Each structure stands twice: as structure tokens, then as C-alpha cells.
Amino acid sequence: MSHLIAPSLLSANFLNLGKDIEMVNRSQADWFHLDVMDGVFVPNISFGLPVIEKIKKAATKPFDVHLMIVDPDRYVERFRKAGADIISVHAEACVHLHRSIYLIKNSGAKAGVALNPHTPVSLLADIIGDTDMVLLMSVNPGFGGQKFIENTYHKIRELKELILKKNSAALIEIDGGVDLKNAPLLVSEGADILVTGNTVFASADPEQTIRQLKNF
Ligand code: DX5
Ligand code: ZN
Numbered sequence: 001m002s003h004l005i006a007p008s009l010l011s012a013n014f015l016n017l018g019k020d021i022e023m024v025n026r027s028q029a030d031w032f033h034l035d036v037m038d039g040v041f042v043p044n045i046s047f048g049l050p051v052i053e054k055i056k057k058a059a060t061k062p063f064d065v066h067l068m069i070v071d072p073d074r075y076v077e078r079f080r081k082a083g084a085d086i087i088s089v090h091a092e093a094c095v096h097l098h099r100s101i102y103l104i105k106n107s108g109a110k111a112g113v114a115l116n117p118h119t120p121v122s123l124l125a126d127i128i129g130d131t132d133m134v135l136l137m138s139v140n141p142g143f144g145g146q147k148f149i150e151n152t153y154h155k156i157r158e159l160k161e162l163i164l165k166k167n168s169a170a171l172i173e174i175d176g177g178v179d180l181k182n183a184p185l186l187v188s189e190g191a192d193i194l195v196t197g198n199t200v201f202a203s204a205d206p207e208q209t210i211r212q213l214k215n216f
Pocket of ligand 1: 008010011033035066139140141142143144145146175176177178195196197198199
């Protein structure tokens with residue numbers, strides 16, 4: 001499988017979101033990445049259910065919803081109804097991660113587990129077989145446009161090993177600080193999906209930037 005690109009709307013122009021959604025629809029991007037922040041799990045508040053429901057009406061590609069919220073089980077069903085195709089919860093925010101994963105799967109969505117930069121991949125040893133995707137945070141979650149944390153390469157290699165060892169089909173998604181320089185290296189280490197906020201939306205020609213991120 002060639003790698004997928006998931007632009008994060010966190011860096012889009014909220015005054016004219018429709019235009020950016022159309023750009024992503026037209027582009028070679030594969031998914032929409034939607035960052036939901038509650039101001040508790042992360043020190044920022046972004047957008048939630050009503051906004052995602054509206055975006056869904058204009059978007060033509062799958063919704064990859066990244067929940068940066070405490071106790072996400074409470075909202076899984078509602079994000080699914082709002083249009084989420086993949087729902088990722090943070091391991092650090094779930095006391096019963098196995099239960100959270102099956103709550104997502106039973107809702108009909110694919111289940112992702114997100115790990116903060118400090119959380120070891122080994123935490124997933126007994127759950128990787130149940131997980132459709134692992135989202136490795138390559139910045140501390142909360143804001144777009146931050147600097148990529150280099151230790152992520154090491155974590156991708158470890159995760160890839162774990163996936164192979166446990167015969168898991170989980171995909172690896174990298175989120176935070178992805179740019180045109182590190183993207184090829186991330187994919188060659190084993191990343192399946194690259195989330196890109198700032199690199200796409202702050203560029204002069206976002207559609208062309210997506211093309212460059214997709215073709216190397
Ligand atoms: C950070 C979010 C990311 C963010 C990525 O908390 O999870 O999805 O929007 O943005 P960039 O690509 O600008 O680091
Ligand atoms: Zn994200």
C-alpha cells in the first residue's frame with residue numbers, strides 16, 4: 001500500500017472552511033484529519049460535534065477523528081454519528097483501553113490508539129491485535145505548527161516490529177511536525193499515514209504541497 005495523506009483541518013482557514021474542504025476534496029489527499037480538543041487532556045480547545053457534522057456534508061473523503069479528550073468513551077457513538085470513519089483515542093486518556101477500542105469497533109468505525117511522545121510503544125503489546133491503527137504523536141498534542149520530535153523514527157521501528165511479531169494489521173499514522181523533508185524518511189521507516197496541518201495549509205499552493213507529500 002502506498003502511504004496516505006491526511007490533512008489536519010486544525011490549520012485550515014476557519015473563516016472560509018468550505019474553500020479548504022473543497023481543496024482537500026480535489027487534491028490527492030486520502031483522508032480528512034479532524035482534531036478534537038477538550039481543554040483538559042490538552043491545553044487547547046478546538047471544535048466538536050456540530051462542526052464535524054457540517055464538514056461532513058461538504059467532504060468527500062473518509063474522516064479520521066483524533067480525540068484529544070479525557071474519558072472519550074462518552075462520545076464515541078456521537079462522533080461516529082457525526083461522520084467519523086476512524087476514531088482514535090489516546091491510551092493516556094483511557095483507563096480501560098480494550099473496552100474503548102471495542103466501543104469504537106462496535107459503532108462501525110475503525111479503531112485507532114494514539115500515543116503521546118513519552119508513551120512507550122510496548123504499552124500496546126497486548127492490544128495491538130485489536131487495533132486498526134496506531135497514531136504516534138510526533139509533537140506534544142494541542143497545537144499545530146510545532147517542531148517534529150526526532151525520537152519518533154525509533155518509535156516507528158519499534159511499533160513495526162511489534163505489529164509483525166503479533167501478526168497485527170494495524171496501520172501506523174504519524175501526527176505532528178510532518179514536512180516535505182521528513183515525510184519520505186517517515187514512510188521508509190514504516191509510516192502508512194502522514195497527518196499534515198501547517199505544511200499544507202501554510203504553503204503557497206496547498207494542493208501542490210499535498211501532491212508533493214503523496215508522490216516521492
Ligand atoms: C496536534 C494535532 C495535529 C496537528 C498537526 O495536537 O493532533 O493533528 O494539527 O499539525 P502540524 O502538521 O502543523 O504539526
Ligand atoms: Zn491530530
